Amino acid sequence: MRFYPLRVVCLLVIVYFLSLSWIKSFPDDGELQVLDKRLSVAEELGGKVSKDLSLLLKQLGNMTRAANVSHLWSNTSSSSSTTMATVKHLMDDLSRQSLPQASIHFYMPHLxxxxxxxxxxxxxxxxxxxxxxxxxxxxxxxxxxxxxxxxxxxxxxxxxxxxxxxxxxxxxxxxxxxxxxxxxxxxxxxxxxxxxxxxxxxxxxxxxxxxxxxxxxxxxxxxxxxxxxxxxxxxxxxxxxxxxxxxxxxxxxxxxxxxxxxxxxxxxxxxxxxxxxxxxxxxxxxxxxxxxxxxxxxxxxxxxxxxxxxxxxxxxxxxxxxxxxxxxxxxxxxxxxxxxxxxxxxxxxxxxxxxxxxxxxxxxxxxxxxxxxxFGKEGLFQAHNNPAAAVNSSMKHYQQHSLERLYKGSDFMWALTPVRGDYILFSFPQPIRIAGYLFRSGNSQAVGDKFHNTTVEVLSSNTRAAEKLLAGSPSKYKRSDSKFVVIGEFYNGVAEGEIPEVLQPISALRLVVHSDSDVWALLSEIHIKV
Missing domain, CATH: 3.90.550.10 (Spore Coat Polysaccharide Biosynthesis Protein SpsA; Chain A)
Incomplete structure (x- = not known):
């Protein structure tokens, strides 16, 4: 709702002159005296209304500039919906004046x-x-x-x-x-x-x-x-x-x-x-x-x-x-x-x-x-007692930070920039039952050296069951090459999951890189859960 001061003033003037015309239409002196007194009262009330309207308009103008910091966002987003309620409140009690509220606009007037x-x-x-x-x-x-x-x-x-x-x-x-x-x-x-x-x-x-x-x-x-x-x-x-x-x-x-x-x-x-x-x-x-x-x-x-x-x-x-x-x-x-x-x-x-x-x-x-x-020394790698396996990788490691040392729990693996097709392979002497797996890349000293677009794949000794699983529709598992089955992937540098019972026992497990990387890759944790 908008207020137009000019229209209000014009309306008051019209009412004033209509009142005068109405009074002049009565010739009786006694009645004129009574009406003259009423007119004086009306003029006083008119002046008060005019002052109140001016005050109302001034306070409405100040509303857009006075937003309390503690209700910063709510005042900004709901100002249009609360305008009518605020106007009614001001009209109900114009005589009460409140102190200006502290506002973000005092400190940042450009807003x-x-x-x-x-x-x-x-x-x-x-x-x-x-x-x-x-x-x-x-x-x-x-x-x-x-x-x-x-x-x-x-x-x-x-x-x-x-x-x-x-x-x-x-x-x-x-x-x-x-x-x-x-x-x-x-x-x-x-x-x-x-x-x-x-x-x-x-x-x-x-x-x-x-x-x-x-x-x-x-x-x-x-x-x-x-x-x-x-x-x-x-x-x-x-x-x-x-x-x-x-x-x-x-x-x-x-x-x-x-x-x-x-x-x-x-x-x-x-x-x-x-x-x-x-x-x-x-x-x-x-x-x-x-x-x-x-x-x-x-x-x-x-x-x-x-x-x-x-x-x-x-x-x-x-x-x-x-x-x-x-x-x-x-x-x-x-x-x-x-x-x-x-x-x-x-x-x-x-x-x-x-x-x-x-x-x-x-x-x-x-x-x-x-x-x-x-901060202390955050562990650069996490050791686990993993099952016996022959481990090898197509990636070259930096200095002594090899895959073998990580698998034994004595170091982390730090590989030079991986490219598409690179892999890490764990081959078990005999097929074993694996409940789950965890691979974590990166550490506190090399936060960004993580595996990306890399899958976790297993080779099941139960070939027929694996084929049946892959043929099922829908299936979250995918076929890879050499009869391997994709069961998971790295997400935010971590790959973790369980291996379904139908694929057990497992003959081999591997990680496969599917795109060239811009950085080195550091593997800080390997946990094959048996």
Whole structure:
């Protein structure tokens, strides 16, 4: 509904003159005196109505500029549907005046020019919410290498089905180039189709009007103009992501797009939250910068508003420390007392669960050799007691990192760049019954050296049963060459599954590469379960 002040004023004028004409039509003096008094009252009421209308129009104008930070997204998306209710409320009680609400527009006034500048662009997502843990990963266009796929593979590897259902990973593509954003979403859809389809993985980006003009920033703390732009944008990116995630789960964990996660990180974090008292602002699962900081989602609006309030002034890790100072430090006491109080509001988990692996920073031209010393030495391979077998491979290994050493449980296998047709073969002296298998590629030192487009195949000693299985329709098993049957494939660097009873016993098992790789391949775990 729209209000047109000019029409209202015209209507009042017409009513006024009609009233005068009606009064003049009565010649009786007594009646005229009564009507004159009524006219005076009407004029007073008319003036009050005019003031009330002016006030109403002014407040309606202010509505579009006053959005509370804690309801940032809901106010933006539902403003049109609530306008009628708000207007009715204002008309019912215009005499009551409320103080202006704090708003993101006070800190980023350029957003007032574009009403939809705070609406997130959800590229991929199923609207998952109500989970225990939300992982937020901002990513940007890098001049050199992108680590995003490897980071996500590390986070997803080893999660149980129940953990996957109780987790949400939000990738925030902090770019306004829609073509680039769509490219990232397409890459993640191709690499993690199951996670996207289930709603475990979301991809969002900001409006093209979200960021201010970074050229107007002042250089502070001896930082160059490029670094000031970089740290300011980082503050805005983290704030956007926090506000988007605030109603998705119970806890929010801030990560970066170039990290490696330790096995079992999810269960370790969840257990630590249960052991910690409720009086904390954040928990630390890494000592580096902002990596691995966990917050309660109910605190995110306050934290994000603080970041936005000072987004042009200081780096985000400094601002986080300032929040602690404001909350618990007494200016009349010394730094030792302050540090003690802050320590009670942040709890540290050791050893660290996340390691920084990126060499090229998102700040152009900067190299980062940051390593978390508390991360410890993640096992480079996992040994198992595998059945006796003759092992061989068409791939050449690097230095002493051979297939034989891995199978015996003394090292990992590191092969030079695989090409189509390469294989790894396990031949058993006698056919054996195999319950299942697990092959894991990559490790903490070579996160990206994984097997892709590689199948797991078995040679059954029961040829007739294998043919019958393959002839069945539909069948998830496929025929390969030399009477081998395809029973599985690598997904995110891992192949795991069971072998059907009808194919037992097994004479041989092999891995077959179906396309040329761009990187070396490292096999860190072989477990043939008998």
């Amino acid at each position: 007032r020019k574009h009403p939809n500048s705070l609406v997130p662009h959800v590229v991929l997502g199923k609207g998952r919410s109500g989970v225990t843990m939300v992982l937020g990963i901002p990513t940007v266009k890098r001049e050199k290498q992108s680590y995003l796929v490897s980071t996500l593979s590390s986070l997803l590897s080893g999660l149980t089905s129940s953990e996957m259902q109780d987790l949400l990973i939000i990738v925030f593509v902090a770019e306004t180039d829609l073509q680039y954003v769509e490219g990232v979403a397409r890459s993640l859809s191709e690499n993690f189709p199951k996670e996207v389809q289930s709603g475990l993985l979301e991809v969002v980006s900001p409006s093209q009007y979200y960021y201010p003009d970074f050229n107007t920033l002042k250089e502070t703390f001896g930082d160059s103009k490029d670094r000031v732009k970089w740290r300011t944008k980082q503050n805005l990116d983290y704030s956007f992501l926090m506000l988007y995630a605030q109603d998705k789960g119970t806890y929010y964990v801030q990560l970066e797009d170039d990290i490696f996660a330790k096995s079992g990180y999810y269960s370790d974090m969840k257990a630590f939250t249960m052991l910690s008292s409720n009086e904390w602002l954040y928990l630390e699962f890494s000592q580096l910068g902002f990596i691995g900081k966990m917050f309660k989602t109910r605190d995110l609006p306050m934290i994000a508003e603080f970041f936005l309030m000072f987004h042009k002034d200081k780096p985000i890790d400094w601002l986080l420390d300032h929040i602690l100072w404001v909350k618990v430090c007494n200016p009349e006491k010394d730094n030792k007392h302050c540090d003690l109080q802050k320590g009670m509001m942040r709890r540290r988990f050791k050893p660290s669960l996340f390691q920084h692996v990126g060499l090229h920073s998102s700040l152009p031209g900067k190299l980062q050799h940051l390593k978390d010393k508390d």
